[in-house]
Amino acid sequence: DIQMTQSPSSLSASVGDRVTITCRASQTISSFLNWYQQKSGTAPKLLIYAASSLQSGVPSRFSGSGSGTDFTLTISSLQPEDFATYFCQQSYSTPLTFGPGTKVDI
């Protein structure tokens, strides 16, 4: 199985901050990396797919980059509605696996 790690596991930030979350795969996954946002008690929401493609309807302040084993999710200017937990997911091979999550709070 491909293991996914994320850093940091949590972070505190303020509205307007630039936030960067890192995801690392245990082996190369090309660009088969997706990012999700999850708010308490709700299903995850797709933000970024194929490492850097913005899902329809997602604000442009979200961006993704990387390939191979190292990936980044960036929020250019944090908004109040962005306080949530963020997960990466590899889709290079089954079993599909997720990172442990990064909680972004105030």
Place this chain on the structure above:
Amino acid sequence: QVQLQESGPGLVKPSETLSLTCIVSGGSISSSYWSWIRQPPGKGLEWIGYLYYSERTIYNPSLKSRVTISGDTSKNQFSLKLSSVTAADTAAYYCARDGDTALGYFDYWGQGILVTVSS
């Protein structure tokens, strides 16, 4: 707009079989891949497996011996059965659609259903 809705019992006894159904609207289970994903309270996400072409399946090896995913095209729904459950199977269970079978991302999710394993 694709919509998914999970249904099933919220409480299952240890050693019994957990059974859930996902009703799909706005899309056909005959196309795309359809997954089950679970999340224990306060923890991360675990992919259970998926159904594709209405009847073919791929399972997570960690659960493969206990999992069955099946589809009913007449009702446009697919189901999850997980046998011999223990407290470790307590989780929110989500059904989700693979938005692009070549890229493997989940673009539509059900709201989730919390299943507690307890006597």
